[in-house]
Amino acid sequence: MSRIDDLFARKNPVFIGFTVAGDPGIEASLRVATTMIDAGVDLLEIAIPYSDPVADGPVIERAHVRALGAGTTPDDAFALVREVRGHAPALPLVLFTYYNIIHRRGADRFFAEAAAAGADGVLIVDLPSEESGEVAPYAARHGIDRILLIAPTTSPERQHAILREASGFVYLISLEGVTGERDRLPPNLTGLVGAVREKTDLPLAVGFGVSRPEHVAAVAAAGANGVIVGSALVRLIEEHSSDETAMHEALATAITALRRGLVPDPEPDIPRRARIE
Amino acid sequence: MKAGRYGVYGGQYVPETLMSALIELEETYERVREDPEFSRRLSWYLHEYAGRETPLTYCSNLSRDLGCRVYLKREDLLHGGAHKLNNTLGQALMAKFMGKRRLIAETGAGQHGVATAIAGAALGLPVEVYMGEVDTRRQALNAFRMELLGARVVPVASGTRTLKDAINAAMRDWVANLGETHYLLGSCVGPHPFPRIVRDFQSVIGEEARRQVLEREGRLPDTIVACVGGGSNAIGIFYPFVNDDVALVGVEAGGEGLESGRHGASLSRGSVGVFQGALSYLLQDGDGQALETHSVAAGLDHPSVGPEHAMLKDSGRVRYEAVTDAEALAAFRCLSRTEGIIPALESAHAVAYALRAADDLDRDGILVVNLSGRGDKDVADVASLHGGTA
Numbered sequence: 001m002s003r004i005d006d007l008f009a010r011k012n013p014v015f016i017g018f019t020v021a022g023d024p025g026i027e028a029s030l031r032v033a034t035t036m037i038d039a040g041v042d043l044l045e046i047a048i049p050y051s052d053p054v055a056d057g058p059v060i061e062r063a064h065v066r067a068l069g070a071g072t073t074p075d076d077a078f079a080l081v082r083e084v085r086g087h088a089p090a091l092p093l094v095l096f097t098y099y100n101i102i103h104r105r106g107a108d109r110f111f112a113e114a115a116a117a118g119a120d121g122v123l124i125v126d127l128p129s130e131e132s133g134e135v136a137p138y139a140a141r142h143g144i145d146r147i148l149l150i151a152p153t154t155s156p157e158r159q160h161a162i163l164r165e166a167s168g169f170v171y172l173i174s175l176e177g178v179t180g181e182r183d184r185l186p187p188n189l190t191g192l193v194g195a196v197r198e199k200t201d202l203p204l205a206v207g208f209g210v211s212r213p214e215h216v217a218a219v220a221a222a223g224a225n226g227v228i229v230g231s232a233l234v235r236l237i238e239e240h241s242s243d244e245t246a247m248h249e250a251l252a253t254a255i256t257a258l259r260r261g262l263v264p265d266p267e268p269d270i271p272r273r274a275r276i277e
Numbered sequence: 278m279k280a281g282r283y284g285v286y287g288g289q290y291v292p293e294t295l296m297s298a299l300i301e302l303e304e305t306y307e308r309v310r311e312d313p314e315f316s317r318r319l320s321w322y323l324h325e326y327a328g329r330e331t332p333l334t335y336c337s338n339l340s341r342d343l344g345c346r347v348y349l350k351r352e353d354l355l356h357g358g359a360h361k362l363n364n365t366l367g368q369a370l371m372a373k374f375m376g377k378r379r380l381i382a383e384t385g386a387g388q389h390g391v392a393t394a395i396a397g398a399a400l401g402l403p404v405e406v407y408m409g410e411v412d413t414r415r416q417a418l419n420a421f422r423m424e425l426l427g428a429r430v431v432p433v434a435s436g437t438r439t440l441k442d443a444i445n446a447a448m449r450d451w452v453a454n455l456g457e458t459h460y461l462l463g464s465c466v467g468p469h470p471f472p473r474i475v476r477d478f479q480s481v482i483g484e485e486a487r488r489q490v491l492e493r494e495g496r497l498p499d500t501i502v503a504c505v506g507g508g509s510n511a512i513g514i515f516y517p518f519v520n521d522d523v524a525l526v527g528v529e530a531g532g533e534g535l536e537s538g539r540h541g542a543s544l545s546r547g548s549v550g551v552f553q554g555a556l557s558y559l560l561q562d563g564d565g566q567a568l569e570t571h572s573v574a575a576g577l578d579h580p581s582v583g584p585e586h587a588m589l590k591d592s593g594r595v596r597y598e599a600v601t602d603a604e605a606l607a608a609f610r611c612l613s614r615t616e617g618i619i620p621a622l623e624s625a626h627a628v629a630y631a632l633r634a635a636d637d638l639d640r641d642g643i644l645v646v647n648l649s650g651r652g653d654k655d656v657a658d659v660a661s662l663h664g665g666t667a
């Protein structure tokens with residue numbers, strides 16, 4: 001059983017955190033990842049920084065700029081995955097990337113390196129199912145789940161086509177727009193989750209805009225199996241860039257608060273490190 | 278060839294949320310192409326409003342100096358001062374047919390922004406134009422012109438603060454406002470169906486030029502030259518000639534020289550990559566990050582190029598050359614003095630190449646240069662480069 005399957009079999013719903021490799025610096029980013037995990041992130045998405053992140057709003061875009069400014073390369077992102085894997089052997093890790101990073105390396109090499117580093121899934125934000133034939137065989141060859149996205153604008157026919165190829169879990173985009181915090185989530189979340197739920201047994205995780213404990217609660221109440229928080233955590237890195245101790249405290253506090261929006265764990269509250277190792 | 282592909286190039290490399298809009302756009306385009314009412318209205322705007330057809334001017338002074346027969350296709354005389362209006366009128370009319378209530382656009386030199394503002398005003402659609410902060414400064418006149426035309430200019434402060442970041446910003450706006458907004462992309466770049474739509478709306482340039490040169494000379498030209506930023510004026514004039522025995526040359530921004538690393542020559546010096554929705558040639562580093570580019574012409578200052586040009590390069594059907602800033606500036610002054618026509622700095626790249634290429638033609642050889650725009654927007658910039666002396 002893969003780490004992703006195992007997680008969703010054990011827990012429902014799960015809390016998924018997002019960070020950009022190399023933000024705010026190459027070494028500092030490992031400390032950010034471990035803080036996030038120790039504070040209760042069940043699955044970590046690690047983005048490879050890219051020069052033109054068109055699916056991202058200003059907060060995450062600036063994180064890409066910071067990471068590139070620190071000299072972060074895809075090799076550094078793989079190295080980060082390897083180190084995080086050492087820190088949390090059972091924790092599912094998903095690499096989040098724009099497609100040109102993969103195209104430039106060659107898909108076979110990219111997925112081989114991702115697997116060797118210890119990644120469980122790869123999410124390619126600008127590769128819709130129409131074009132995904134270019135990577136599918138390589139993801140399969142190296143045992144990597146392809147995390148595919150469904151948007152509120154995805155027609156039922158395309159939902160079927162996407163779900164035929166998806167593995168691991170399905171990423172439901174909550175709203176029309178780029179990543180970024182929102183005051184409130186769209187009212188039709190339950191409808192979106194329900195419509196996709198009818199078509200697949202894969203776990204469904206909801207992201208984009210989720211930034212407050214009450215949003216997390218709303219996503220959980222809509223029947224999702226996972227909640228993805230990005231910008232709300234990335235913003236804390238930016239806000240505390242001059243004080244790393246405060247940054248880690250803020251991240252841990254925020255994750256604890258956001259997690260409270262989830263329905264209580266079915267398991268007793270045993271110490272986290274003990275559980276994942 | 279797969280739909281939306283030019284050889285291996287093109288495609289739809291976009292976030293899932295945009296796919297529905299691209300599908301809607303493609304369906305609308307297929308519908309309006311067959312719709313006589315759409316053709317009638319577009320034709321009215323092109324002829325009665327924009328001033329088509331544009332002349333194919335025989336340049337007697339330049340012909341005498343160069344020793345061959347030189348013609349200019351005068352897109353500089355199109356309303357707005359550049360070829361861009363062919364595309365913006367077509368797409369704005371499509372947006373009307375789709376029931377959209379708002380246009381957004383990106384702009385580099387400002388010409389596409391101005392052309393979108395004009396089309397929006399003419400067709401009664403509000404316009405917002407994303408423009409890199411660097412470009413709002415170096416093309417301040419066009420930024421003001423857009424506002425005068427009722428458009429809102431949104432300065433983009435992210436990334437390199439130029440055209441590519443303006444495109445990123447427009448795509449982010451579009452993905453958040455799909456229902457009411459049409460993204461009026463200004464060149465034959467981006468995801469399918471944009472490269473095809475833009476090419477088709479710009480092909481009026483080549484269709485007219487073909488008819489005009491046959492009337493005048495009784496034969497097709499030997500060589501056609503056009504500048505290439507995203508590639509829309511070039512594909513517009515090339516496309517109706519691709520199956521003919523006519524040499525086609527696209528001229529890219531050589532900036533400070535191809536060896537300097539400061540240029541915009543994605544076909545001459547780039548490698549294959551995915552950028553802003555399409556597979557094409559791209560100026561990128563070893564990891565796939567887009568590189569910073571440079572050109573004296575803001576409209577050519579872009580790391581990638583339309584996918585159809587990538588195919589035409591590989592097949593050898595079109596030759597792509599580069600012209601430096603200095604050569605373009607020299608051609609800018611040369612055309613102004615010899616013919617009394619001030620070209621846009623972008624178009625001056627095509628003129629500069631023509632000055633070079635004329636050596637290979639004999640006295641009866643026919644050379645057509647696509648003069649994609651007029652240079653008024655550049656006069657202040659050139660004056661400051663030359664320390665105020667013409």
Ligand SMILES: Cc1ncc(COP(=O)(O)O)c(C=O)c1O
Nearest residue numbers: 388506507508509510576649650
């Ligand atoms: C006059 C003129 N020519 C050419 C271009 C380059 O665009 P394209 O290569 O799409 O024709 C521009 C772009 O702004 C322009 O303003």
